[in-house]
Amino acid sequence: MDKQQNRRDFIRSAAMASATAAAAGSTSFSLPKVYGDENSAIEWNKAPCRFCGTGCHVQVGVRDGQVVAVAGDREADVNKGLLCVKGYHVGAVLYGKDRLTKPLLRRDDKYVEIEWSEAIKIIADRIEAAPDRFGFYGSGQWTIPEGYAAQKFIKGGLSNNHIDPNARLCMASAVTGFLATYGVDEPAGCYDDLDNCDVLIMWGNNPAEMHPVLFSRVVDRRSRGEDITLIDIGTRKTRTTQQCEHYLEMKPHGDLAVANGIAHLLIENGTFDKSFVENHCNFKSPDSENPNLHGKAVSFDEYKELLKPYTPERVEELSGVAAADIRMLADLFGRRDIRITSLWCMGVNQHTRGTAMNCLIHGVHLLSGHFGRPGDAPTSLTGQPSACGTAREVGTLAHALPGGRVVMKPEHRQQAEMIWKLPEGRINAKPGYHTVKMWEQFCTPAEEGGDIDTIWVQVTNPGHSLPNLNKLLTPKLDSKKNSLSSRKSTPQPQRN
Amino acid sequence: MISGLVLYLNRDEAIWSETLDALTAQAEIAVGQRYESRLPVVVESSDGSNARDLTQWILDLPGVDHLDVTYVDLEEATRGENGDG
Numbered sequence: 001m002d003k004q005q006n007r008r009d010f011i012r013s014a015a016m017a018s019a020t021a022a023a024a025g026s027t028s029f030s031l032p033k034v035y036g037d038e039n040s041a042i043e044w045n046k047a048p049c050r051f052c053g054t055g056c057h058v059q060v061g062v063r064d065g066q067v068v069a070v071a072g073d074r075e076a077d078v079n080k081g082l083l084c085v086k087g088y089h090v091g092a093v094l095y096g097k098d099r100l101t102k103p104l105l106r107r108d109d110k111y112v113e114i115e116w117s118e119a120i121k122i123i124a125d126r127i128e129a130a131p132d133r134f135g136f137y138g139s140g141q142w143t144i145p146e147g148y149a150a151q152k153f154i155k156g157g158l159s160n161n162h163i164d165p166n167a168r169l170c171m172a173s174a175v176t177g178f179l180a181t182y183g184v185d186e187p188a189g190c191y192d193d194l195d196n197c198d199v200l201i202m203w204g205n206n207p208a209e210m211h212p213v214l215f216s217r218v219v220d221r222r223s224r225g226e227d228i229t230l231i232d233i234g235t236r237k238t239r240t241t242q243q244c245e246h247y248l249e250m251k252p253h254g255d256l257a258v259a260n261g262i263a264h265l266l267i268e269n270g271t272f273d274k275s276f277v278e279n280h281c282n283f284k285s286p287d288s289e290n291p292n293l294h295g296k297a298v299s300f301d302e303y304k305e306l307l308k309p310y311t312p313e314r315v316e317e318l319s320g321v322a323a324a325d326i327r328m329l330a331d332l333f334g335r336r337d338i339r340i341t342s343l344w345c346m347g348v349n350q351h352t353r354g355t356a357m358n359c360l361i362h363g364v365h366l367l368s369g370h371f372g373r374p375g376d377a378p379t380s381l382t383g384q385p386s387a388c389g390t391a392r393e394v395g396t397l398a399h400a401l402p403g404g405r406v407v408m409k410p411e412h413r414q415q416a417e418m419i420w421k422l423p424e425g426r427i428n429a430k431p432g433y434h435t436v437k438m439w440e441q442f443c444t445p446a447e448e449g450g451d452i453d454t455i456w457v458q459v460t461n462p463g464h465s466l467p468n469l470n471k472l473l474t475p476k477l478d479s480k481k482n483s484l485s486s487r488k489s490t491p492q493p494q495r496n
Numbered sequence: 497m498i499s500g501l502v503l504y505l506n507r508d509e510a511i512w513s514e515t516l517d518a519l520t521a522q523a524e525i526a527v528g529q530r531y532e533s534r535l536p537v538v539v540e541s542s543d544g545s546n547a548r549d550l551t552q553w554i555l556d557l558p559g560v561d562h563l564d565v566t567y568v569d570l571e572e573a574t575r576g577e578n579g580d581g
Contacts, residue, residue, distance in 0.1 A: 011569045014567060015568075016500060016536060016538045019536030020528050022502045022534075023502050023530075023535065023536045025531075068574075069568060072566050081566060084565060088497070088548070088568055208562065212564070220504060223505065223561075243562075
């Protein structure tokens with residue numbers, strides 16, 4: 001047997017051992033340090049997968065400066081040794097033919113390679129020339145250390161608060177829903193609810209393809225013979241639908257009527273959780289005269305009256321979901337002997353009534369008392385692994401400081417200045433520009449009030465993900481093609 | 497690329513044998529010992545694109561509910577800048 005064949009046999013054995021350990025639920029598998037009789041060792045280190053919101057821990061094997069293997073981290077509670085099909089590409093993505101290996105600078109209509117020293121000097125000169133006209137645009141794919149460094153640099157170093165992530169776009173409705181409902185910006189549920197629920201309702205959500213490792217928890221429970229009912233409420237069939245007992249196809253935005261229809265029947269049938277509601281809930285309605293985050297306080301009877309139009313038949317007209325299915329959902333929420341978890345992500349968050357829909361899902365869970373126990377939770381998923389950690393906890397937002405602090409509060413600024421060993425008063429009290437405003441200002445000519453000259457984009461691609469590119473990005477690229485601040489000329493990590 | 501995968505098979509055991517036959521007939525796939533409905537397999541592919549095709553083919557087999565990845569060796573695929581990132 002030649003050396004190459006021996007090596008392949010060894011890799012096959014390692015791959016089978018890892019898969020077998022995962023299938024058997026065993027912890028006996030150890031990552032190989034060498035393949036067969038090779039001399040050069042593989043060094044394994046942990047890294048995050050940034051491809052979705054799950055936040056899988058990945059073990060990355062490096063030999064001679066090159067990534068040679070990846071594996072799910074068996075020590076991680078989030079993914080328990082598993083990766084999804086995207087795991088194929090976590091390592092290989094470093095070696096794509098189109099991956100940049102040097103900083104590029106746009107000169108006229110061409111990109112030219114420059115050295116890192118030159119790139120850093122250009123950036124530093126631009127920032128130094130006008131530190132208040134500089135901004136960071138990042139994402140929920142920033143790791144916590146990366147985001148923390150950017151945050152400290154701009155708020156602690158430049159006294160400038162123009163830093164915001166793309167999480168501003170994807171999670172604003174979810175965050176507003178949390179704040180309006182609970183007063184704090186945190187999800188009520190967690191991944192472990194997937195291990196404990198009897199019913200899983202996915203609202204415009206496709207975890208089989210978008211958060212596959214989370215969905216495998218549910219599939220795995222079934223494979224072990226557990227009884228769990230899956231319900232897909234959506235506008236199109238997906239791979240998730242194939243696993244569901246119920247697929248309720250709705251018209252776009254029909255989910256609001258569905259949620260109101262469930263709430264209506266819970267009250268009509270007297271199956272809402274009276275004790276939970278009495279002890280823990282207040283009722284609000286939209287305040288049309290004075291639109292605000294928290295709405296207008298109303299009594300239970302007034303709330304009941306507001307829901308009266310949402311009969312199953314009327315909801316069927318509004319949503320396209322059959323009245324019988326609305327009754328089925330209400331019957332499930334009306335039961336005290338089962339646990340219900342709701343999952344949703346961008347399907348809810350990014351439709352034009354996303355904030356209202358977030359509030360309604362929380363509301364249905366609170367009204368029915370399916371809340372606050374393992375498996376009983378409204379669980380909002382994120383699209384990126386650190387939209388909570390880096391964007392919200394680290395505070396890489398235009399108004400925020402680490403640990404839930406905000407720049408507008410003097411005591412919060414003082415605490416941050418003390419921790420960062422800054423002179424008193426260094427942190428600016430005025431919030432910076434949020435994402436849309438930052439890009440608007442970037443695209444507005446200086447003579448018309450534009451006051452952002454340079455944006456350093458990190459770990460995101462606003463050229464794809466910003467809304468209304470014709471307003472927020474294209475004008476700048478057309479008018480100032482040699483700007484280092486354009487996304488294409490942002491320095492890129494160099495291949496090792 | 498050589499990869500370790502876990503397949504989650506449908507509860508309907510009647511269709512397992514057909515699926516297992518289809519898997520074992522593929523030269524690029526080695527099938528391990530099944531644990532309840534979880535089946536470890538090893539897949540050999542020439543590159544990332546071929547890996548995607550193979551995993552899609554597996555997912556489309558009757559009785560395969562889901563698939564997870566546990567291990568990927570990509571040394572041969574990325575040496576010499578053959579990655580498809």
